[in-house]
Amino acid sequence: MTLRHYLDSASAAPLRAVARDAMRQGLLLPNADPSRLHHDALEVRAHLEHARELVASFVHSRASEVVFTSSATEAIATAVRGALAKGGPGTVVVGCAVEHSAVREAAGENFRSVPVSREGLLDVDAFAELLDREPLIALAACQLGNHEMGAVQPVAEVAALCSSHGVMLLVDAAQAAPWTPLDFLTIGADFMALSGPKLGGPPGTGALIVRRGKRIPPLLAGGAQERGRRAGMENTPGALGLAAACEELEQTHDREHALARQLTDRLRAGLSGIDGVMIYGPQDPDRRLPHLVCCGIDRVEPQAVLLELDRRGIAGHSGSACASEDLEPSPVLAAMGVDAHRSLRFSVHAQSTTDDIDAVIHELPTILATLRTLA
16 A cells, blocks of 8 residues: 655644544533533533633633634635625725635625735735725735745734724634634734634634624524524534644644744755746745645646646645636636646645655656656
């Protein structure tokens, strides 16, 4: 059997053992609605609220500000659509041109984008000008760290501008949360989105952090769960798994960050020596997330490269059209002004090794050379 090298943690990191164990314990709880008042329900409620406290500790928020969701996508849609509904007709959402599709699609025709540099970094002056120019802004959105090429955005500057203009701010921390210390109480955001799978938590989990006093219409209506902010009975085993991942990360963050940086530095150096490979994103390591590397590949389609890598036991990803379910080129790379049709993304996790990195560096040149002869 081929040894597998999993380098797609930016999509979903391997499930942490503590998260798996917590979910197992959650499945042993009574299958009761935690909103009810009987003994079985109250037992489930106690575990759910403890999980909420652990997530709050991880992001430095109040436990009452944590809303459990099915994903970061749902969390983002809740904030974006709720803000637009509260703002009323004619209101818009502003954000940088490399925001995740969850933001852009939730806002639809009401989205107004701010340009980015060729490294994918937000133009703060252009953002300020847009705030001055647009009279009806329901919400501003800003990724803490980009999902495709890793740019760490100037969220503190964005938050200050939003505060001075009286505009609510959503920070998408889904990609950055495992790698960047979060402090919701001081960052200046009104909403923050988290993804369970990217933290090494279970799929189908996420959270929206809602600043105390902020009220928007819920995306899912029908019940009073989650303080009326998200209807439907809570996924308690999933919440326990997410919370366990957050709790472990509080203890292991520095070690995991250092390992990821070491491995991706090694990968960047190796990719730089391969003919027809261009590395995207910020050159300054302080301006990029430590766990992912995005590169362009010349004269070959990324889907074919990914299939060949997979045959050799290497899992990667591409934001390019032919390597996804979408039929359009990567909007992130297009906004940066680089080749949006041919890209690869490799992303490490807490269990990644130098063998994983060296497998890519060893196999990729042969794959590219072979495929180019067939083009």
